[in-house]
Amino acid sequence: MEEELKGLGHEIDRVDVIDHRIDGCIGCWACAEIPDEPGCVLGDGTEAIFERMIPTDAILFASPLYMWGFASQLKAFLDRCACLVKDYGGPNYKSLIGGKKSALLVTCMGPREKADLIQGIYKRFAGYAQLASVGELIVPNCTEPDQLAEDAKTQAKALARQIVG
Numbered sequence: 001m002e003e004e005l006k007g008l009g010h011e012i013d014r015v016d017v018i019d020h021r022i023d024g025c026i027g028c029w030a031c032a033e034i035p036d037e038p039g040c041v042l043g044d045g046t047e048a049i050f051e052r053m054i055p056t057d058a059i060l061f062a063s064p065l066y067m068w069g070f071a072s073q074l075k076a077f078l079d080r081c082a083c084l085v086k087d088y089g090g091p092n093y094k095s096l097i098g099g100k101k102s103a104l105l106v107t108c109m110g111p112r113e114k115a116d117l118i119q120g121i122y123k124r125f126a127g128y129a130q131l132a133s134v135g136e137l138i139v140p141n142c143t144e145p146d147q148l149a150e151d152a153k154t155q156a157k158a159l160a161r162q163i164v165g
């Protein structure tokens with residue numbers, strides 16, 4: 001997908017969440033008092049990721065399927081994104097990443113049907129964060145990166161085009 005997007009003239013800022021310290025959200029809601037910034041009181045590496053993510057036009061979330069859901073490092077990051085959503089359900093409801101296009105890419109060992117829960121969570125998250133999701137790509141039977149099925153590569157390129165289209 002990266003190659004496809006670069007070929008189309010787009011800039012990619014890839015964040016590997018495992019390279020950053022992302023502590024678990026403590027649910028203090030101090031961030032709710034700060035309307036125009038993340039406002040998280042935890043001083044770890046997450047703020048630096050927000051600074052890179054907020055100016056972008058589109059966000060692709062990619063994870064291996066772990067226990068039917070997101071890998072824990074990315075799950076921790078999604079929890080921390082709660083500080084980007086302000087006044088959820090209230091009159092001033094907004095998201096600091098609202099309006100951006102988004103997509104989900106998941107690789108898994110099993111069949112596509114077993115990746116239903118992660119897609120459900122992603123769709124709920126996208127709605128909550130006011131993202132304009134263009135879709136999800138599940139790559140089943142995927143254990144060796146260098147043996148990626150040709151149809152998965154074709155689908156990934158199509159999703160890449162959708163996310164910038």
Ligand SMILES: Cc1cc2nc3c(=O)[nH]c(=O)nc-3n(C[C@H](O)[C@H](O)[C@H](O)COP(=O)(O)O)c2cc1C
Pocket residue numbers: 063064065066067068069107108109110111114142143144145
């Ligand atoms: C802790 C753990 C949990 C996993 N849980 C699932 C699962 O629930 N369903 C599934 O199909 N594959 C599961 N897998 C397999 C991975 O999703 C699969 O190998 C994935 O394609 C690896 O992607 P990667 O090469 O990017 O690491 C699991 C693997 C690990 C290590």
